[in-house]
Amino acid sequence: MSLRTRPHPFTRAEHPVATEFGIVTAALVGVYLWRELVGELLPTVFGSPPVPGGLLVAGLVNGGVLLAGLAVFVGAYAALRGIDIGLRLPTAADLPVAALAMLTPVLLVALTKLAGLATGVPYGSLTKTSVAADAPVLPVLSVAALGLVLGVPALVLVCQVLVQGSFTAVVDADAAVALTTLMTGFVMVSSTGRLATVPDPGRLVGAVVLALSLAVALYASDRIDRDRLRYLGYVPVLVFGAIVVLSGVVAIESVAGGLYAATQLAVLGVAAYAYDRSGSILVPALAYAGLLLANRIVVVVFEAGIRGW
Template sequence: MSTSTSEGTPPKNPTPIAVEFGVVAAILAGLYMWNRIVRETTTALLGDASAGGFLVNGLVTGGLLVAGLVGFAAAYVSARDVEVGRSLPSRADLPLVAAAVLVPAALVGLTKLVGTLTGVHYNALTRTAVAADPALRPILVVTGLGLAVSVPVLVVVCQVLVQGSFDRVVGRNAGVGLTTLVAGVALLGATGGLDAVPDRGKLFATILLAAGLGVAVYGHERLERDRFRYLAYVPTAVVAALVVFSVVAEIGSVAGGLFVVTQLAVFAVAAYTYDRTESLLVPAAAYLSLLVANRLVVVGLEAGMQSW
């Protein structure tokens, strides 16, 4: 990014990083609560979407979610002076744009190939399925509605709020890495693909990581003996180990492992290409490529299957 902080070296003092991690965790908690409020309010006013009116319910719910998030993001970046990449990609950025589009699709294709060779259906990983000989129009409507909500939310959360926050206190590479870490913990699961909004378990893990990092920094600054300083990092290490273990425990196959790697790689590609191009359109292309590729595999190659 173009801020002086992000272009410099990371601060030696870990306290700003811990504080920013806590801010990011609070933002994700607010997103979780906003999503619940929107859904419960929409259900109360319009009824359950499963009982009919799916399109209206989805449009209202998705529209309120995105509008509220964008409004908060606008106020947040103004209050904290966060840089936002609003420019269009330049001609020199075309290789990065191509990578953002092609890498997710290629990884989805590789995962599908490995799944075919090892007997694992792709829809078992995404937890989505369609009927045999599905009608195209409903699929396009549902897919389009999902993309219209998921892509903007992912971009605003991951790049504007999370990456923008970290870029204020760390160098470029660290900002990309921390963004990938937080997105991987909060928005990635072993099955189901990317979540635009963290579920309760992932949010809890993110908050525990933030709290553990705060304890570690406090102990590092307050404790005099090195052996006790190292002990202060134990909570963070335990939470990180539990997160990794929970993901690994759910994988169950080589294709499942590739599926998780694909989602994490897309977060990394989105963060890296955004940092280099300073354009929100490039990470949006990465998320769009992944979500569309997931849907094409399930609809085009596995219609009529439900493997979970």
């Protein structure tokens, strides 16, 4: 058995997608660590909010610092990698894809709500959010506005610039859209099932494990000349993929829950498609804003006072 069937080791030129996956995963780890740093430092510097109203101010400060640092990090990453961020206004030719980006989340949320009505599943039980029936209007609107102002830019920076921009450098546009949808669908969905502004830590650990397993498998494929041993290198990757698929299926408890999960993935896919077709970060932002607004409207307008979890 030869252990050196090729004169060179695993390189980016040989496996560009796998290498790019590792680079993107490392960058996402950096995003997560920045969020953790902000969460640790700001309370130490400013202390805890002394009054209930201070929670909103604290959220604005915390989110603002997080978003500013994220913009600097992603901007530097894009400059280093030669990624076009897309800081341009959409044109008239982009109106169809902009309409698609705006309408898709609204229609899917409405469909999920209808399925929930038919099967007795409150929409708030899916989003893990609720609003009291007598809740003051101003705080509710303020929280919704804060989520839009901070959440939408963060999602665009991470999903489109960092992830999609990276994959676009090594594959064609359609493949980059598919890879972006799959990767962000895995790491950017929180434990509550909603889109997260930064990678979910548990999913991020999974992405790191997958990147390492894939690297080992490809390295073994390149360096070992016996088919049986080469194939064994792919076993961890296949097992990981099976676990992810099965755990996702098991987590779906209802038709509405399945539609809700599909909505998150669909919005990520539409955002990636819209970014590719328009070249503007404003168009995918419409998809994320539409989803956040639709979620909030359903819970506040149609389910105030209901808590289903």
